[in-house]
Amino acid sequence: MPTEIRRDYSLTGPEADRAVARGLATADWYQCPIPRKEMKALMARSDGPALRDTAIWFAALFLSGLGGWYFWGTWWCVPFFAVYGILYGSSSDSRWHECGHGTAFKTPWMNEVVYQIACFMILREPTVWRWSHTRHHTDTIIVGRDPEIAAPRPPDIAGILLNVFALKSSWVALKKIALHATGRLYPDEALYIPESERGKVFRVARIYLVILIAVAAWCLAIGSILPAMFIGLPTLYGAAFVVVFGLTQHAGLDEDVLDHRLNSRTVYMNPVFRFLYWNMNYHVEHHMFPMVPYHQLPKLHARIKDDCPTPYSGLWEAYREIIPALWRQRKDPRFFVRRRLPGHARPLGAPPAGAVPAE
């Protein structure tokens, strides 16, 4: 029977100091070698792909919303709101993410506009998430350092299932918004959000509260939840793909390694899913080279795939690994899926002191 070892995933516990002592914090990470000229071409920005995709996204939101409104009161509204919800509650995940990196569009204000809208849709406060995601990229799946570890060991299976409808994540988000609206931060957040940025956090939290309260009041005034079906509720009823796509990124893989090939997954997806997810299925590539825009990730993947573990052929193959791994981690938090580098891949650098795999 494996011994149960529960690690402290907070950023204020003993694991934070341990990560620093082991040389895992703000460390150098493995990067596949790519000549500068090629890298420059891969990093090159343009507005075209994101303008096209954003136009399609907004048009699809408008048309599905129109259908939902037109058929409201009949069962015919269900498929329309299902589409609207996925576009609103799930696709917003990749939009805030890409625009937060500032790579989706070439023009900075375009990134900023879509970032703010998508953040509200998924109820992720823009300044808080900008900084937490910065830390996630510095210290990806380093325990005690990364505030965005979705599946700690042992995993919270009930929480993951609740998040199919964003119930746990939204509850946590609302508590944070309420606290931020009073001009305060959680202790973890204070570690990665600089003083100079905190005013923005508090201001936006108040704006979010006003919008949500206004929608609730509108529903009460007309005796219908229809307004909330467009603003607010789709964060919940459309959230399924945040979990379905998001868990493939790192769940079940190793912790405390300085090589994204070992703690991230690249999963092939069909074009519809890649549109919804803005190519974040190329997650090893994204983490290794966050400067590369989403529309260039397939090219980057082709360039480095021989130096990486075999990608997953699809969600099915990924989940055949993730589900048993998470299930086993409930009882055996030491277990993780060890990604195999191809024999000819460039070897890992010297592992940091103490960074020994858990099995």
Add this chain to the structure above:
Amino acid sequence: MSATTAIRWVEACAVEDIDAEDVIRFDHEGRTFAIYRAPDGRFHATDGLCTHERVHLADGLVMGSIIECPKHNGRFDYTTGRAKGAPVCVDLATYPVRIDGDTVLIGLG
């Protein structure tokens, strides 16, 4: 003119070592610098490490007068050193540059 006499000019690279709208790294006496060639052909120099987490800016992307850091996409105006917003909040130090024939020299204090 007295300020310029205090500058020590150091050979950094050859003019053709840097493409237009690009950057290279230059290490000297234990320090690291980034040398830029702007789209208009002018050369500029800044500290080589991002003020956010000490990542080499020479691995980043030059767009016009902006250098974008390769780690978290923080942006600086490399002609003035000004940080353009989160996650970079501290400006970069800049250095004077002059061209002597085919050579790029940076002025160190």
